[in-house]
Amino acid sequence: MRQNNKLCKIVLAGIAMLGTCGAATLVEAADAGMHVDQVGYLTGRDKTAMVTDSNETDFSLVDAKTNKVVYTGKLSAAKADAMSEENLRTADFTSFNTPGTYKLKVGKRESYEFAIGDNVYAVPSVQTWRSFTLSRCSTPIDDKDVTGLKVKMGHPQDKEAQVYFTDALNQKGDKVDVSGGWYDAGDYGKYTTTGAIAAAELLLAYEAHPDHFTKGQLLFPAGVSSDKNLPDALSEVKYEFDFLKKMMRKDGSTFHKVSGAQWPGFDKSPDTDTQDRFLYSTCTASTAMYGASLAIGARVYKGLDASYAKSLQKDADKVWDYLSKTKESIYRVDEGQESGSGPYNDTNDIQERLWMAAEMFRTTGDKKYEAYLKDNKAELLKAPGFFTWDNTLALAQFAYAIAPKADAGFQAEVKKVYLDYADMIAGKIKNDGFGCALSKEEYTWASTKNAMTQGDMLLMAYQLQPKAEYEEGALAQIHYMLGRNSLDRSFLTGMGSNPPEHPHNRIHESTGAYVPGLLVGGPNHVKGGDPDQTKYLEENKVPVAKSYIDVLSSWSTNEYAIDYTGTAAYALAWFAKPVNVTAKDLKLTREFPSITK
Structure with missing residues (x-):
C-alpha cells in the first residue's frame, strides 16, 4: 500500500518525449501523494498535478537530469476529494511548455518523472x-x-x-x-x-x-x-x-x-x-x-x-x-x-x-x-x-x-x-x-x-x-x-513509473514476457468481484478510488481485456502523431516478476 515515506524500490520511468528519453528508464520512486501523469503532458494543453495533505503553498518543476528549477507556482487551496478521501491541492503549470523531462517538487517531496512535449503519447x-x-x-x-x-x-x-x-x-x-x-x-x-x-x-x-x-x-x-x-x-x-x-x-x-x-x-x-x-x-x-x-x-x-x-x-x-x-x-x-x-x-x-x-x-x-x-x-x-x-x-x-x-x-x-x-x-x-x-x-x-x-x-x-x-x-x-490518481498507479501495463506488476494474464505468467499497453480493470469497490478483492475490502477500510490490488489472482481489478484496451487505444491515437518508433523506443528496461521465474 501507499506509504508516507519515500519508497526506495526502483521502478519503470514514464515513456517521455521521443528524442529526449523515448525508451523507458530506471528511476527512483516518488514520494507519496505527488500525483502526476507519469508519461507526460502535451504542450499547449492543460497541465495539472495533485498534491495530497500538503501544508506547503508553493511548488516547482525541476529538470529531471540537472535538478535545476525551471518553473515555480502556487498550489491551490486544499479541497476534500470524496472518492479518495484525500485533501488535495492542485499544481497548475499549464503555461510552461518547454519540452523536456521533469519532476514536481513540493517542499522536500518530489514526484515521478514526466515529460512535456508535442507528442508524449x-x-x-x-x-x-x-x-x-x-x-x-x-x-x-x-x-x-x-x-x-x-x-x-x-x-x-x-x-x-x-x-x-x-x-x-x-x-x-x-x-x-x-x-x-x-x-x-x-x-x-x-x-x-x-x-x-x-x-x-x-x-x-x-x-x-x-x-x-x-x-x-x-x-x-x-x-x-x-x-x-x-x-x-x-x-x-x-x-x-x-x-x-x-x-x-x-x-x-x-x-x-x-x-x-x-x-x-x-x-x-x-x-x-x-x-x-x-x-x-x-x-x-x-x-x-x-x-x-x-x-x-x-x-x-x-x-x-x-x-x-x-x-x-x-x-x-x-x-x-x-x-x-x-x-x-x-x-x-x-x-x-x-x-x-x-x-x-x-x-x-x-x-x-x-x-x-x-x-x-x-x-x-x-x-x-x-x-x-x-x-x-x-x-x-x-x-x-x-x-x-x-x-x-x-x-x-x-x-x-x-x-x-x-x-x-x-x-x-x-x-x-x-x-x-x-x-x-x-x-x-x-x-x-x-x-x-x-x-x-x-x-x-x-x-x-x-x-x-x-x-x-x-x-x-x-x-x-x-x-x-x-x-x-x-x-x-x-x-x-497514467498515474494522476490517488494510488499513483498507471493502469496501463509498462507505461509510467508505477504500472501493474502482476496483471491477471496467462500469456505473461506462462511465458515470462511482460506485454506493455494492456489496460487493467482498476479500482473495484463492489464486493464480490473476486476472492482477493472481496477479502481486501472486507478486511480494510478502503476509499472508493483506492479499491485496487496489484495481484495476479484479482481478475476484477487487475485483468485486462481487449475492449478495455480499445478505449485506451482510441484516446491515445487521437492525441498521438505518427512517428517512426524503433524497437529501442518500445523496449522496457525493467524486468517484471512472473511465477515462472
Missing part, C-alpha cells in the same frame, strides 16, 4: 495498439526485439473447434475452423461480443484521425502476417475480422464464443493449452455488434481495399437480414458452457440492434435503416450511459448524429441527447479532485475502462461540437489512467 499509443498483435491466436509470434514474447502457435486446435450444441444449423460435435483473432483477456477465450466492440473502437479511432496511422507503425514481430497495402492498424483489425467472419453462420447469426471447457492454469501458454476447444451459444446481441463493426469496416476499408470492404458489407447485409427475421432477443444457454469462459450474457439486444442500424445508415445512406431507428425512437432518445459490451446505445446515437444523410430534425434530437450526456461527463470531471469521470457507482469491475470510455465519448462529442472542454476532459482521463 506516441510510444504509449503504439504499445497499446501493438498489444492486440501480441494477443493474436493461431499465429507464431517471436517478439525478440521488444518484449521477448515467443509463442510457437496459439491454439492450433481452433481450426477444428467443436460445436457444443445442436440446433437447426449444427449438430453437437460439428467441427468448424475458427482460427485466428485476438484472445479476449487474461484467459484464452475468444468472444464475438468483445471482439466486435474492440474492432469497432479501433476502426472509429482510425476514422477520426486517419492521418495518425501509417504502414510500419506497429513494428510487427517475426511470424506475424500483415497486409502490406494497409496501415498497420487496419491490418491488425483485419486479422480480427477474418476470425469473426468464421464465427458467422450460414443464416447470418453468429456463434457467441470459442474456448476450452476448463479454465487453463497460469502455467499454460497459448501453445501448451492443448485442451479441446468448443463453440458455445448464439446471441443476437453479439450478432448485432458484429454487424455494426462490419458496417464500420465497410466504409473505413472502402478507399483502401474496395473488394474487402465489399465483402464486409455483404456480410453485414446478411447479419441484418437475419436480425430482421429474428425479432426476439436470444441468448442460448447450455449446461457447462460457462465452465471455462466468461458468459457475456446480454439478454436484451435492442441497443445493439440500434447500433447496427445506425452504422448501416451512416455507411450506406439507405433510408430503411433510418426508418428502423425512427420506429424505435423512444429507445434511441433515451439518455445513454457510457457504451460497453452489453449496452451500445451511445454508439448508436453517435453514429446517427454524425451520419451525412440523416433527417435533419430527427438527427438534431439524437445529437442533443448525446451532447447532453457529454456535458454531464464534463461536469463530473470538473467536480472530481483528480479530474476523473467516474462517479461512485462507476468504480466497478473495469472502472478504468469506464473512465476511458467516457473520455472517448467526449472525443466523439467533439466531432459533433468542437468544445475545448471535451478534448481536455478526454485528456484528463488519460492522465488518470
